[in-house]
Amino acid sequence: MNYQKYGQIIRKIREQSNISLGSFNKIGVSKAALSDFERGKSMMSFGKVLEVLKYLGVGLGEFEVLANDYDMTDLRELFRKVEKASLSGDIEQLKFLSSTTEKILKQKEISISIRVIYNHVDIHELEELTEYLHTIMIWSYKELFIFYVMMDHLRPKDIISILNDFEEYAEGIYRSSEYKRALALVLMRALTVLTYYGCKEEGELLLAAIKKYNLTDTMFLRNLFLCTEGYWIFQFEDKNRGYAISENSIRILELLGERHVIDFYKKRFKKYMNGK
Template sequence: MVYFKYGKAFHDLRIQHGFSLSAFEELGIAKSTLSNFENGKSMLSFDRLDFALQKMNVSPLDYSLMINNGEQDSYISIFDEIEQAYYQRDIKHLQEIYQENRSGSKEQKLVAYSAKGLYQYLLSQEIDELEDYIKGIQFWGLFELSILANIGDKLNDTLIDNVLEDFLYNKSYYENVLYYRVLIYRFLYKVILNYVDTGKKENAQEILEISKQFFMPGDVMSRVIINYAQSFYCYYYIDEKKGKNQLQDTLRFLKKIGAIDFRNTLKMQYDKRITKKNRSE
């Protein structure tokens, strides 16, 4: 029963907060419907699940933790290590995380692939495992979004479209949590660069337009990363000189505000696509 973990987590939260099955009928969720969901026989529509969680004053993070049996804290810690190692270009540590998790549970393997995908190509078998997992996701919590932020650009185009459709359909849900938005931006950034690299101009333009729909007033660094991706798009498809100037302006801005590790990571992308190209000409 693929829906069991989602229903069980909801059941545990409902009991914990003292709500009966009938308490959600005012939201249009019949007792039988909720019972089937909690017993893993069916899945609630996302909007109804969102309303039900709001009624209990349960945040997306709380529900995400329950889905992962409270183990998400340890995974978040590992993803923080992966992110730090990536920005510091500590390939050795990324390799260590991969080796430590590659032979573990399904979740550990996905953590391993998240680390490996940042310094080396994934094997086709590893990508297949990633895609099979993504296809089964009914609720995007921090664990799932962290995987997507690291290696979501390795998915096939159809699956990327499905993920984006889910995000847009339930946009109000994801945009209310800053960390969720940050992870989504990281995913979008990598997908845009991948499409630019592979000459898929229309796909890259579409993702750029989608990315703007998730911006919130305080998302400064997220705007920086998306604008950086847009500058690469400009460089390759609109105006090479203008795009290059925009990229350099971003790097200077990050240096000025002291975001050195972040700047160095973006500079690596610049060197890979611009500096290397200029040297070969």
């Protein structure tokens, strides 16, 4: 791998996102410097490359996949398969995906995260993933996936700290329509877990962020959000009203989604409403 190829990849991502060379002046990368890097005329420091990737909303993991001649859609397709297997409770498929992810894509953190779903990890692996989440500077599907999967295993203070770092480093994610669904699911799960632990203000901030960035742009996501918001109201404002909002949202979801998907969210709804 040489810097000419790194530059070519960044140029493709930038052009696909319709972002001009001059846009990077605001992060301290001049139009001339980035143009020379993209054309293979000069190298940029690793720190500057990270800043450019952050602005583009591309994680280092995804960039490495591209640099090694994989299609960036490979990871996205993997996550879709994992989500489907998780929602349907297909443990054998999850085991297969975890194994092939580590052996073929060489993505150890993702492989461990898949095993988290079916509870086949030890305390040291959970600590390893927690530490990894605390060190992220560039967020992508990979990092969002790991955060989402780990949410039930993190302490509230860890979730809040990671979310604060996310706010600092995830500028490109919020701008990208590609990440909207994944980001909505992550923030709603964080909202649910923090609400369970009694973190009222932090939950309120997440409610506001989801609304501000219009992340729930489908019927499914809107009703899932209402169910989550209902749980927050149930915990902190009015139990009867909150329960009614969440229950009604679940009923609507039953008309929209596949049976196994709805069953998954109904179980989580009952678990948190009953405080278990």
